[in-house]
Amino acid sequence: MRFFLFLDRVEPYLQLKKKQALLLRDILVCKEKVSSQKNFSVLLAKIDSFRELNYSKKHKKVIP
Numbered sequence: 001m002r003f004f005l006f007l008d009r010v011e012p013y014l015q016l017k018k019k020q021a022l023l024l025r026d027i028l029v030c031k032e033k034v035s036s037q038k039n040f041s042v043l044l045a046k047i048d049s050f051r052e053l054n055y056s057k058k059h060k061k062v063i064p
Helices: 002-013 018-032 037-054
Strands: none
Touching: 002 018, 018 037
């Protein structure tokens, strides 16, 4: 898969988002193995943890 090649090349240079890159690789591998509801639940948990890593309390929603 091309995305794994991209991650392999970029990963050594990452400093701030290294955890996200590793988790993204894990999510992509897990996505390919989804064959049951249990596997899907594991995938969703990993996606939620990825979202938590990217969540910033500094950003506020602006509602016009």
